[in-house]
Amino acid sequence: MDLQAAEKRAQELHNLLNQYNYEYYVLDQPSVPDSEYDRLTQELLKIEEEFPELQTSESPTQRVGGQVLDAFKKVQHNVPMLSLAxxxxxxxxxxxxxxxxxxxxxxxxxxxxxxxxxxxxxxxxxxxxxxxxxxxxxxxxxxxxxxxxxxxxxxxxxxxxxxxxxxxxxxxxxxxxxxxxxxxxxxxxxxxxxxxxxxxxxxxxxxxxxxxxxxxxxxxxxxxxxxxxxxxxxxxxxxxxxxxxxxxxxxxxxxxxxxxxxxxxxxxxxxxxxxxxxxxxxxxxxxxxxxxxxxxxxxxxxxxxxxxxxxFPAEEVVTKLTGITLSVGRTGVVTPTALLQPVKVAGTTVQRATLHNEDLIREKDIKIGDFVVIKKAGDIIPEVVNVIAERRTGEEEEFHMPTHCPECNSELVRLEGEVALRCINPQCPAQIREGMIHFVSRNAMNIDGLGEKVVAQLYRSGLVHDVSDLYSLTKEQLIQLERMGEKSADNLLKAIEASKDNSLEKLLFGLGIRHVGAKAAKTLAQQFETMEALAHADMEQLTAIHEIGGKMAEAIVTYFDQPEVDELITKLQTAGVNMTYKGPKLSAVEASDSFFAGKTVVLTGKLYELTRNEAKEKIEALGGKVAGSVSKNTDVVIAGEEAGSKLEKALQLGVEVWDEQRLLDELNK
The missing domain is CATH 3.30.470.30 (DNA ligase/mRNA capping enzyme)
Incomplete structure (x- = not known):
């Protein structure tokens, strides 16, 4: 068989095997026995062995096997893969x-x-x-x-x-x-x-x-x-x-x-x-x-x-609650957790369950020694559904939340509008330790090698007092830690050094500002671009951002108003930690002479020259904001064909209305 004949037969086999594969694995309606599929696969393999240039990435022979990988590479999604509520x-x-x-x-x-x-x-x-x-x-x-x-x-x-x-x-x-x-x-x-x-x-x-x-x-x-x-x-x-x-x-x-x-x-x-x-x-x-x-x-x-x-409602099981332990989070909240006799729930063995707060313990009348129903629904951590009171023996013990922090012995407080007890001592070891663990985590500064145990050792030994101290650690200090050899110490120092180059949003998330998650941190970094600009932002500037609500804005302003935060940022900056946003800009704010700069625009109806997404991107690139609904704050409504209720509302409110051609004229200026 010459190359031309081999190429022709290989393509025939590609088509046949892809068709049989589709019938078997997608339609669940195989038209040939497995032996025929295997025979054709072997024929294709022999052709590719004789003519290696005919072996392509989409060949049916390339599905199985392959080279063992060293590690997985990172991939940026073109469109974010959001989770669902x-x-x-x-x-x-x-x-x-x-x-x-x-x-x-x-x-x-x-x-x-x-x-x-x-x-x-x-x-x-x-x-x-x-x-x-x-x-x-x-x-x-x-x-x-x-x-x-x-x-x-x-x-x-x-x-x-x-x-x-x-x-x-x-x-x-x-x-x-x-x-x-x-x-x-x-x-x-x-x-x-x-x-x-x-x-x-x-x-x-x-x-x-x-x-x-x-x-x-x-x-x-x-x-x-x-x-x-x-x-x-x-x-x-x-x-x-x-x-x-x-x-x-x-x-x-x-x-x-x-x-x-x-x-x-x-x-x-x-x-x-x-x-x-x-x-x-x-x-x-x-x-x-x-x-x-x-x-x-x-x-x-x-x-x-x-x-x-x-x-769907998760599987529920019965087990015994053997004790209640307390933990202090990075925001100072003291959380009770139930210790359970090990039991399988939804395929996993469970030994702990969240109790959230003291009010829930009182509401469900939970006592140490109770038999309880637990379930996993929506959360990875199981929760206690109810107590089986008829199984009580009289030996069960009441549980009372402490009046003082189990870590630093400071008096616990309950802030107005909250059910949680909170330690408000900024020097509480648990809060500092948990804050550091969050700071180095994957979605924050991503310092590989700084796990919970290493952070705990560093803090316990007095080598670090806040996250800025991580950047002054030496090899001599690290090798004194348990299970920390010279190579591990070298790798950790390299990871710490590499984290200095992270974009601003990583640092913002790592700082643990209340209510600011990873997505919000990126939005803030894109909008303000530097730590200094964000630190001086007021409530009005923050709430003008679509994703930032009043509660989050207040938390951000309060955070940066603290003198100790200003000191921490200065120390991090001195250590060489990047304070600017390195990703793509939200919009070209420099185009302030554009009509759209600072304007709120609503798109409605069918556009023909542009897709909705293209129009939105072009408007935002010129400093505009594209909203989903018409209000008194709307500056312009772009009405394509078959525009409906939004156009009507714009006319009622006296909002300026453009057609698509007017939009194109303005965009092309």
């Missing part, structure tokens, strides 16, 4: 619907309900129809490249049916039968079994050897397309149909619901049907169907306002 009952769903209705200011919307697969969220990127990269969700902005492992999932197409460039999202999972078989093998080998299919799937996809992932029989359902509107679809349900046309596997148990009553009926129907599925689900995801309405609703710092996840 949770609903646990009908009232939560109706509250969600009320918020959607009020924000859209209209009744013409529908929902898509989908099964919430209990697996690992992943993102797949395709260029010109070829699979080029797959990654984990990570922190929502940056994930890990697990392309080699995802290639082993046969329901993921390596070549699409159309040469499109796109990014799709899905949930990789382990079917129940694969999970049972895997644990049987691990049991035979004397290895610890996986607690549940989700852990097994996540563990499989984070193996550095793709052959291990290939042996685990994983599967996937695709549930979304990033920037789907750019591909000519207008609803979420249409984007799912497009995924199917391209050769992806989607879950067919979805339904378009016209009302929240339809949604509730759909959700209640799955509570009893879920055990019959061949894979695990832990709830139902509800999304607004219209992509334009999704953009109008927007997102918070953590989750989209157009979607919610209804979580």
């Amino acid at each position: 949770n609903a646990f009952n009908e009232d939560d769903l109706r509250d969600f619907d009320r918020r959607v209705r009020q924000a859209l200011d209209e009744n013409s919307y529908s929902y898509v309900c989908e099964l919430k697969i209990d697996g690992l969220a992943v993102s797949l990127k395709y260029e010109d129809g070829l699979f080029v990269q797959g990654s984990t969700r990570g922190d929502g902005t940056v994930g890990e490249d697990i392309s080699a492992n995802l290639r082993t999932i046969r329901s993921i197409p390596l070549r699409l049916r159309e040469p499109l460039t796109l990014e799709v999202r899905g949930e990789a999972f382990m079917p129940k039968q694969s999970f049972i078989a895997l644990n049987a093998i691990r049991d035979e080998k004397g290895e610890e079994p996986f607690a549940n299919p989700r852990n097994a799937a996540a563990g499989s996809l984070r193996q550095l050897d793709p052959r291990i992932a290939a042996s685990r029989n994983l599967d996937i359902f695709l549930y979304g397309v990033a920037e789907a509107e750019e591909l000519g679809v207008s609803t979420h349900s249409e984007s799912l149909e497009m995924l199917e046309r391209l050769g992806f596997k989607t879950n067919n148990e979805r339904k378009v619901c016209r009302t929240i009553d339809d949604v509730i009926q759909y959700v209640s129907g799955w509570a009893d049907k879920r055990p019959k599925l061949s894979y695990e689900i832990d709830g139902i995801v509800i999304k607004v169907n219209s992509l334009a309405q999704q953009k109008e609703l927007g997102t918070t710092a953590k989750s989209p306002r157009w979607a919610i996840a209804f979580k």
